[in-house]
Amino acid sequence: MAGEVGKPNGSGGLGFKGSQIPHIKFTKLFINGEFVDAVRGRTFETIDPRTGEVIAMIAEGDKEDVDLAVKAAREAFDHGRWPRMSGYERSRILMKFADLIDENIEELAALDTVDAGKLFSWGKTVDIPHGAALLRYYAGAADKIHGEVLKMSGEYQGITLLEPIGVVGAIIPWNFPTNILFMKLAPALAAGCTIIIKPAEQTPLSALFYANLAKQAGIPDGVVNVITGYGPTAGAAICSHMDIDSVSFTGSTEVGRLVMQAAAASNLKTVSLELGGKSPIIIFNDADVDKAAELALLGVVHNKGEICVASSRVFVQEGIYEELEKKLVEKAKAWTVGDPFDPTTNHGPQVDKKQFEKILSYIEHGKVEGATLLTGGKPVGTKGYYIQPTIFADVKDDMTIARDEIFGPVMALMKFKTVEEAIQRANSTRYGLAAGIVTKDLNIANTVSRSIRAGIIWINCYFAFDSDCPYGGYKGSGFGRDLGLDALHKYLQVKSVVTPIYNSPWL
Incomplete structure (x- = not known):
C-alpha cells in the first residue's frame, strides 16, 4: 500500500526534542513518487x-x-x-x-x-x-x-x-x-x-x-x-x-x-x-609539531575513523618523532568520546556492532603482531558501540594494522629518515585514495605530492573537500x-x- 508523500508512513520513536530519537516518518520504499x-x-x-x-x-x-x-x-x-x-x-x-x-x-x-x-x-x-x-x-x-x-x-x-x-x-x-x-x-x-x-x-x-x-x-x-x-x-x-x-x-x-x-x-x-583507502600523512622535520599532531589525529578520528581517506598511516621524520608522539598521545587522551547529541562530544559510536567488533579485532592484531599500544584500544562504556582513539607505535609496514583498511579510530605511527624513503613507503599499499604532507619546504611539498600515487593530496591541511574539487582514487581505491x-x-x-x-x- 502506498504511503502519502509528506505524511508519516511508518512506526517510529519520539517527537524530536534534542537528544531523543526524532519521529521516524518514512520507512517504506520510494518508487515512482510513492512510498x-x-x-x-x-x-x-x-x-x-x-x-x-x-x-x-x-x-x-x-x-x-x-x-x-x-x-x-x-x-x-x-x-x-x-x-x-x-x-x-x-x-x-x-x-x-x-x-x-x-x-x-x-x-x-x-x-x-x-x-x-x-x-x-x-x-x-x-x-x-x-x-x-x-x-x-x-x-x-x-x-x-x-x-x-x-x-x-x-x-x-x-x-x-x-x-x-x-x-x-x-x-x-x-x-x-x-x-x-x-x-x-x-x-x-x-x-x-x-x-x-x-x-x-x-x-x-x-x-x-x-x-x-x-x-x-x-x-x-x-x-x-x-x-x-x-x-x-x-x-x-x-x-x-x-x-x-x-x-x-x-x-x-x-x-x-x-x-x-x-x-x-x-x-x-x-x-x-x-x-577503500589506507592513506598516509607524511610529517617532515620542519613541520610545526603541534599543528602536525592536530592534523594527524583529526585525520584518523574524524567521524570515528569511518572515512575512506582516514590518515591511518602516520609517517614522522626521525628528528621530531619523539616530540610528535608525545603530542599525539596528549591530544588523543583529551578527545571526548560520548553521546553524539552532546555538543561537547568529539567522537560518537561506531555505526553498528559488526563494525565495532571488527575494529576491536584489528586492535588485538596490532598487539599480537608486536606494535606498541600508546593509548586507547578499549571500548567506552557498557552500552552502544564506542571505542577510544587508539595509537600504535613501532608499527612495521607489513603488519595487519598498516596494510588493511580498519575504518575506525586506529593510528599506525611510523618513523622515517629520508624523503625518498617516505615516498616509497607511502606508495607501498594496494590503495591510492588520499595523502597528507606536512612541511614548510615548498620543494619537498611539490616533490612528494607529484610522487604519491593517490587521487587527492593535502599539503599542510587534511579533509579539505570542496564541491569544485574532484575526488577519487588510484589503484585499489x-x-x-x-x-x-x-x-x-x-x-x-x-x-x-x-x-x-x-x-x-x-x-
Missing part, C-alpha cells in the same frame, strides 16, 4: 548505535522491488519530462530541493545521528548543508551542458552532443549517508538522468526523507527512487540489471570488484567506484571522480554528429 511496501512484505531493523536498540522497521527491498523502480526510472527517462526539460528548468527544481533541505536541517541531522552515530552538531553545520550546497553547485551547471563544434578534415562538419547517460544506480555507504548520496544524486539529476538509490542497510532513514523532499521540490515521479535493503540482494539486483545504464558505487574494494563483475556480466553498463565538473561527466555521454558540406569555399 510503498516491499513486494515480499519483508522488513529489517535499523539500529541506534548509541544504545544498540531498534529505531524502526524498514522495508526490505529485493530484486522484484528493484525491477519496479527501474521500470519507473526507465519510463521517466525514455518518455518523461525530466531529461527533456531545459537545464534552466531542472536548475530551478534542484534549487528548491536545496531550500527544502535547509528548512529541515535539524531533523535530517538527527536522523543521521541516531542512524549512523554522527555528531549532531557536525550534521547541522557541515554534512546537511553540504548536501544542499552540492545541489546548488550542480544546479548552476545544469544549463551549461553543451558539446563542441568540430572542424573536420575533408568536406564535413562535426558537432558533439552531451546527453544524459540514462538510468543510474547509486549505492551509498553508511559512513556519510547524506554527503555521498548528494555527491551522486546532484550531478545525475543536473545531467537529466533518472536514478535508483540504495542507501546502506545501516543508515536508510535520511535517504527516505530526502526522497520525500525531492517529490515536494517538483522532481517528477520516477526520476528519484529509493530501495532500502541489503547489498547481496537489492544492491546486486541494481548492478546486474539490464535496464540500468550506469552504476556509481562507494564502499569497500572487495564489494567494488563484485559490482564490476555484475556490470560486465549484464549489459556492460558504465561503472564508477570510490573504494577505484576509478572515476566525484565532486567538481568531472563528476557531472560521469552521467553524460558524448555523441558525435557529422554532416557533409559540399563545394564550400571555406574548407
Whole structure:
C-alpha cells in the first residue's frame, strides 16, 4: 500500500526534542513518487548505535522491488519530462530541493545521528548543508551542458552532443549517508538522468526523507527512487540489471570488484567506484609539531575513523618523532568520546556492532603482531558501540594494522629518515585514495605530492573537500571522480554528429 508523500508512513520513536530519537516518518520504499511496501512484505531493523536498540522497521527491498523502480526510472527517462526539460528548468527544481533541505536541517541531522552515530552538531553545520550546497553547485551547471563544434578534415562538419547517460544506480555507504548520496544524486539529476538509490542497510532513514523532499521540490515521479535493503540482494539486483545504464558505487574494494563483475556480466553498463583507502600523512622535520599532531589525529578520528581517506598511516621524520608522539598521545587522551547529541562530544559510536567488533579485532592484531599500544584500544562504556582513539607505535609496514583498511579510530605511527624513503613507503599499499604532507619546504611539498600515487593530496591541511574539487582514487581505491565538473561527466555521454558540406569555399 502506498504511503502519502509528506505524511508519516511508518512506526517510529519520539517527537524530536534534542537528544531523543526524532519521529521516524518514512520507512517504506520510494518508487515512482510513492512510498510503498516491499513486494515480499519483508522488513529489517535499523539500529541506534548509541544504545544498540531498534529505531524502526524498514522495508526490505529485493530484486522484484528493484525491477519496479527501474521500470519507473526507465519510463521517466525514455518518455518523461525530466531529461527533456531545459537545464534552466531542472536548475530551478534542484534549487528548491536545496531550500527544502535547509528548512529541515535539524531533523535530517538527527536522523543521521541516531542512524549512523554522527555528531549532531557536525550534521547541522557541515554534512546537511553540504548536501544542499552540492545541489546548488550542480544546479548552476545544469544549463551549461553543451558539446563542441568540430572542424573536420575533408568536406564535413562535426558537432558533439552531451546527453544524459540514462538510468543510474547509486549505492551509498553508511559512513556519510547524506554527503555521498548528494555527491551522486546532484550531478545525475543536473545531467537529466533518472536514478535508483540504495542507501546502506545501516543508515536508510535520511535517504527516505530526502526522497520525500525531492517529490515536494517538483522532481517528477520516477526520476528519484529509493530501495532500502541489503547489498547481496537489492544492491546486486541494481548492478546486474539490464535496464540500468550506469552504476556509481562507494564502499569497500572487495564489494567494488563484485559490482564490476555484475556490470560486465549484464549489459556492460558504465561503472564508477570510490573504494577503500589506507592513506598516509607524511610529517617532515620542519613541520610545526603541534599543528602536525592536530592534523594527524583529526585525520584518523574524524567521524570515528569511518572515512575512506582516514590518515591511518602516520609517517614522522626521525628528528621530531619523539616530540610528535608525545603530542599525539596528549591530544588523543583529551578527545571526548560520548553521546553524539552532546555538543561537547568529539567522537560518537561506531555505526553498528559488526563494525565495532571488527575494529576491536584489528586492535588485538596490532598487539599480537608486536606494535606498541600508546593509548586507547578499549571500548567506552557498557552500552552502544564506542571505542577510544587508539595509537600504535613501532608499527612495521607489513603488519595487519598498516596494510588493511580498519575504518575506525586506529593510528599506525611510523618513523622515517629520508624523503625518498617516505615516498616509497607511502606508495607501498594496494590503495591510492588520499595523502597528507606536512612541511614548510615548498620543494619537498611539490616533490612528494607529484610522487604519491593517490587521487587527492593535502599539503599542510587534511579533509579539505570542496564541491569544485574532484575526488577519487588510484589503484585499489577505484576509478572515476566525484565532486567538481568531472563528476557531472560521469552521467553524460558524448555523441558525435557529422554532416557533409559540399563545394564550400571555406574548407
